[in-house]
Amino acid sequence: MAAARQSLAPGDDDLQNPKISAAALDFLLIELVPLAQRITEQLHAREQTLQAEYNRSRAIASSVKPVPPDVPAKEENGSNTTLSAHAGAKTNGSVKGSVTGTVGDETATVTSLGFPAMSEETREGVFFRLDGLGYRVGQGLVERFSANKPRASTPLEAIKFICKDLWILVFRKQIDNLKTNHRGVFVLTDNRFQPLGRMSVDRRAGPRASEDALARAQSYLYFPCGLIRGALASLGVEATVEAVSSDIPTATFHIKTKGSKP
Amino acid sequence: MESRSPSIAAIAVIGRYNNPLHISLFPATGPNYEQERDRLEYSFMVNSxxxxxxxxxxxxxxxxxxxLLHAIDERIAMYGWLTxxxxxxxxVVDMEGRPATNAEAGKTAILGLRNNDLTPAFHAVQTAYIRLLRNPFYVPDEHNPKKAQGTGSLHIASPGFTKEIERIAKIWYPGITTL
Incomplete structure (x- = not known):
């Protein structure tokens, strides 16, 4: 028994009696979105510089026909780095097929409230990043918190576990509404989704303001999407999850399990 | 003949797709010898x-x-837990895996294990697995045969996890309440 106690590091927490500050989790969730955006943009910019360099070195190599010994080496170098940059970007989850995005335009476009708008491509990258993070967190959470719960043998039970247990743990309330067509499609509605709970629409800014607010709130739904997907994957249900917010504090999650019929 | 008491012979963790994630073997010990267990044999036993x-x-x-899942012979029996x-x-429990420390412990080899003798050990293994999932360097999908992209081993390589499993096997005895 003494050995058991000694093996636990003094800072190690008690699994059965966890303590977490809800505010800390909120701050983390808030900070995650701009972080993902910055990472995606930086990777994108780096990829473009490398691509430009590669193009330039190729132009030099093709213009100088009798190849001097140092130029092919340089070209090879250039192509290598570009390849690795591509590989790096892909493994990191920001999928970009072509390098045609325009960073210059991106920083110039600004929403009516003066916040930089995300281009479609950046949005995609941010989505992949946040969804992946949420996926891993969901897997861990389910492993940890389903330990003392009855086993979910059907997809519906797995969804119910998410609505009741997981949602309370992460967002401090239950899902308000669960709809299903009993053929693999589930729609979860949270009337006051906690990450969106403190957001507001600037009514003075005219009709476009609420559209802007919704567009900006959208990126805060990607992480919870991944969370649901990871939790379901751990419980043995493969699914795709999409989230939309039609009005600010409400969020709707559409879950389509694999092989479902609409 | 010296009296013997039960010990854990092997602990196995198996994934969703029946892929082995971890198998640890523990030798039968005596006063001055250690009898190693055959990895292939135990792999087959766990598979069964x-x-x-x-x-x-x-x-x-x-x-x-x-x-109890099944018993191979009078000594070796397998117990299961599903998360x-x-x-x-x-x-896998070896009913004569180690020398009995006292007369009471010697009797369990004959009387057999009670239903919940292994529960604390399973709880401890599950806790170890949960701890492993909280390790940011452990990516569950890399150990999933359906999703792993590389050709690397699907086994759990975390030394902390291996050490914890070893600790559980070493200190477990029938009737222990917490591990």
């Missing part, structure tokens, strides 16, 4: 448990403890 899990799963909707995430834990 999988069908029993499969067969019992539909009937067993409540609880994680699958109890909600379909991770199967198998503990």
């Amino acid at each position: 448990c999988l069908d029993i899990f499969e067969a019992r799963m539909p009937a067993k909707t409540v609880g994680h403890d699958f109890g 909600n995430t379909c991770i199967k834990l198998v503990i």
Whole structure:
């Protein structure tokens, strides 16, 4: 028994009696979105510089026909780095097929409230990043918190576990509404989704303001999407999850399990 | 003949797709010898448990403890546990795995294990697995045969996890309440 106690590091927490500050989790969730955006943009910019360099070195190599010994080496170098940059970007989850995005335009476009708008491509990258993070967190959470719960043998039970247990743990309330067509499609509605709970629409800014607010709130739904997907994957249900917010504090999650019929 | 008491011979962690994630073997010990266990033999033995899990799963909707799966002979028996995430834990018990420390312990080899003698050990293994999932360097999908992209081993390589499993096997004895 003494050995058991000694093996636990003094800072190690008690699994059965966890303590977490809800505010800390909120701050983390808030900070995650701009972080993902910055990472995606930086990777994108780096990829473009490398691509430009590669193009330039190729132009030099093709213009100088009798190849001097140092130029092919340089070209090879250039192509290598570009390849690795591509590989790096892909493994990191920001999928970009072509390098045609325009960073210059991106920083110039600004929403009516003066916040930089995300281009479609950046949005995609941010989505992949946040969804992946949420996926891993969901897997861990389910492993940890389903330990003392009855086993979910059907997809519906797995969804119910998410609505009741997981949602309370992460967002401090239950899902308000669960709809299903009993053929693999589930729609979860949270009337006051906690990450969106403190957001507001600037009514003075005219009709476009609420559209802007919704567009900006959208990126805060990607992480919870991944969370649901990871939790379901751990419980043995493969699914795709999409989230939309039609009005600010409400969020709707559409879950389509694999092989479902609409 | 010296009296012997039960010990854990092997602990196996098996993933959702019946992929082995971890198998640890522990030798039978005596006063001055250690009898190693054959890895292949134990791998087959653990494999033979999988069908029993499969067969019992539909009937067993409540609880994680699958109890005694089957016994190979008078010495070796296998016990199972299934988590909600379909991770199967198998503990192989050697009824004569170590010398008995006192007369009471010597009797268990003859009387057999009680139903919940292994529960603390399973709880401890599950806790170790949960701890492993909280390790940011452990990516569950890299150990999933359906999703792993590389050709690397699907086994759990975390030294902390291995050490914890070893600790559980070493200190477990029938009747222990917490590990």
